[in-house]
Amino acid sequence: MPEHFLYLPARDRRDIFQYANTELGQPMDILEKDVWVCWVLQTLFSLPNAHPMAFKGGTSLSKIFGAINRFSEDVDVTLDYREFEDGFDPFEESASRTAIKKFSERLKGYTRDYAFDVIVPHIHSRLEDFPEPEQFELELSDDGEKIRITILLPSRMGMNILPTTF
Numbered sequence: 543m544p545e546h547f548l549y550l551p552a553r554d555r556r557d558i559f560q561y562a563n564t565e566l567g568q569p570m571d572i573l574e575k576d577v578w579v580c581w582v583l584q585t586l587f588s589l590p591n592a593h594p595m596a597f598k599g600g601t602s603l604s605k606i607f608g609a610i611n612r613f614s615e616d617v618d619v620t621l622d623y624r625e626f627e628d629g630f631d632p633f634e635e636s637a638s639r640t641a642i643k644k645f646s647e648r649l650k651g652y653t654r655d656y657a658f659d660v661i662v663p664h665i666h667s668r669l670e671d672f673p674e675p676e677q678f679e680l681e682l683s684d685d686g687e688k689i690r691i692t693i694l695l696p697s698r699m700g701m702n703i704l705p706t707t708f
Contacts, residue, residue: 548581549673574695575615579605582617582691585668586661593625593656626652654686662689 547555559570566573579601586595597606599618630645631637637645662682669678669691679692 545581545584548577552674552677571695578691578693579615579617582665585665586617586619589661589664592660594622595619596622621653621656623649623652626656628652650685650687654684657682657686657689665689665691 547558550558555574556570559573562568562573563570583597583605586592587597597617597619599616601615601617626649628645628648630641630648632642632645662680666680669675669680672678677694679690681690681692682688683690
């Protein structure tokens with residue numbers, strides 16, 4: 543994605559979305575949200591020294607495979623648990639339910655720490671690079687499993703400005 547587009551003044555981006563709306567027949571805010579979904583994906587999958595991740599869910603079926611014709615503004619990503627090097631194989635026949643449950647709890651902790659220590663700081667630093675970083679709000683759930691990015695969309699300028707959340 544040509545990232546310089548995102549550095550254009552909000553009014554210029556809005557004008558481009560208005561043109562795209564006319565040409566494509568898609569609502570401007572949907573077009574802009576789609577650009578931001580792409581930015582989030584690019585940001586996540588360009589994370590230096592990242593654990594292997596997989597893009598999954600409805601958005602992946604729509605964006606990558608064209609399997610469904612709908613817009614989704616959530617990005618579902620999963621981490622490869624083997625990268626946490628716990629040493630436990632939950633698929634071994636000798637693995638007890640108790641051991642698997644304890645392993646699951648450790649994985650939740652690893653995921654939370656990875657989100658807090660690696661993913662969120664990376665996204666935050668990328669958002670801070672924008673000319674108007676105050677248009678973004680970044681939140682992480684306590685368990686580290688949901689990262690919410692709220693963005694004021696220029697496509698909604700001139701209306702009651704409502705933020706959108708990814």
